Amino acid sequence: MLLSRRSALTSAAVAATLPLVRTARAQKPKLKIGVLNDQSGPYTNTGGATSVVCTKQALEDFGVATKGMDVEVIAADHQNKPDLAVSIARQWFDRDGVDMLLDVPTSSVALALQSVVREKNKVYLNSGAASSALTGEQCSPNFIHWTYDTFMLAKSTGGAMVKAGGDSWYFLTADYAFGKQLQADTSTLIKASGGKVLGAAQYPFPGTTDFSSFLVQAQASGAKVLGLANAGGDTVNSIKQANEFGLNNSMKIAALLMFITDVHALGLDVAHGLNLTESFYWDMNERTRAFTKRVLPKSPTNYPNMDHAGCYSATLHYLKACADMGVAEAKKDGVATVNRMKAMPVEDDCFGTSKIREDGRNLVTSYLFEVKKPAESKGPWDYYKLVATTPGDEAFRPLADGHCPIIKA
Structure with missing residues (x-):
């Protein structure tokens, strides 16, 4: 009797565990994407x-x-602080199960995250930062640079200014990795074209709101062009203050990194005539307009710029790769997932078709725009006139010149 009771209890215990086993086996692996950007500072509108x-x-x-x-x-908000961003990323990877890190403006932050993502073997798709070092000497097999970089900006906007006669420059530069790299890449192009750099003022980032002393230095330099090696709220404030000083009457202003969201913040009365480069414009074609129409109900005060479009495009391509590999396999190995993404052609409503190079550079087409005059604008956010188009394989730094260590000689 005792034996049969024990047998019954054992059978009941086994039976009780079976539904749990089936439930565990039935659970789908979950993909988790972490968008890490500035949500309270100078890059709030750009990302x-x-x-x-x-x-x-x-x-x-x-x-x-x-x-x-x-x-x-x-x-999460990284507040443009590398240490904070690394701390958030580690928590996301170790505790929260994040598989892919996305956006990450501010090049000092973006560069600081390369090592932790590689250590944890996750996927890192950057749309918001600009430094060309991300696919150069500090490249990573876990990383793709999606939307633009300092070389592309320098070649497009800087090159157009030099061709138009702007052969002497003075820079106003955000004193961190992005600003320094953008100044360096643009300076190289200027000098190669026979121009010269007469000086530069580097200001503390973040936290600078008064650019008057730097603008006085720029005006005194005698340069034909003021090169703004900054972005977001800093670009907006420096252009506003340059206009207030009348500096735009004696120098051309080169906004080396400027988004449509910055143009909107300035208004066409101030921004008209500026040249800038983006790889996405909401009104470029039927597909970009359709994408924007889908997004606007959820972001009614902010039309998408190239950073935003890059987040969409990168995520869509990541999902395609994960579906192709199988989610469980994609979660196991960030490098394998990035390699699958590199092997697949990129195609979406924002950028059309592009391909991802071995060093992690997504070769999107770049567009040089001129900001319209108020009388030329026919509706909300109708801000750009297309000046020039550069195919992706010509827009970015040649592979061999980047010295990316993951590229085999």
């Missing part, structure tokens, strides 16, 4: 909440639910 909206739009357009995929998007 911020609209980057998160565009990331989630990629999930919707890909149809993760109908494909049976479980994908979650989380976000």
Whole structure:
């Protein structure tokens, strides 16, 4: 009797565990995407909440639910602080199960994250930072630089200014990795074209709001062009103050990195006539307009710029690679997932077609625009006139010149 009771209890215990085993086996592996950007500082409008909206739009357009995929998007504010960003990323990877890191403006932050992502073997898709070092000497097999970089900006905007007669420059530069790299890349181009750099003023970043003393130095230099090696709110403030000083009457202003969100903040009365480079414009064609129409209800005060579009495009391509590999396999190995992404052609509504080079550089087409005069604008955010187009394989630094250590000789 005792034996049969024990047998019954054992059988009941085994039976009780079976549903748990089946449940565990039935659970789908979850992909987790972490959008890490500036949500409270000078780059809030260039990335911020609209980057998160565009990331989630990629999930919707890909149809993760109908494909049976479980994908979650989380976000955090790195406050443009490398140490804070690294701390958030480690927590995301170690505790929260994040598989892919996305956006990450501010080049000092972006560069600081390369080692931790590689250590944890995750995927890192950067749309927001600019430094060309990210696919140069500090490249990584876990990393793709999606949307633009300092070399592309220097070649497009800087090159156009030099061709138009702007052969002497003075720089106003944000004193961190991005500003220094943008100044360096543009200076190389200027000198190679027979021009000269007469000086530069580097200001503390973040936290500088009064650029008057730096603008006085620029005016006194006698240079034909003021090169702004900054971005976001700093670009907006420096252009506003340059106009207030009347500096735009004696020098051309080269906004080396400027987004449509910055033009909107300035207004066409101030911004008209500026040349700038983006790899995405919402009104470029039917596909970009359709994408923007899908996004605007969720971001009604902020039209998407190239950073936002890059978050969408990178996420969509990542999801395609994960579906192709199988989610479980993609989660195991960040390098393998990035390699699969490199092997697949990129195609979406924001950038059309592009390809990802061995060093992690996504070769998107770049567009040089001129900001319209108020009378030329026919509606909300109708701000750009197309001046020139540069194919992706010509827009970026040649592979051999980057000295990326993961490229085999």
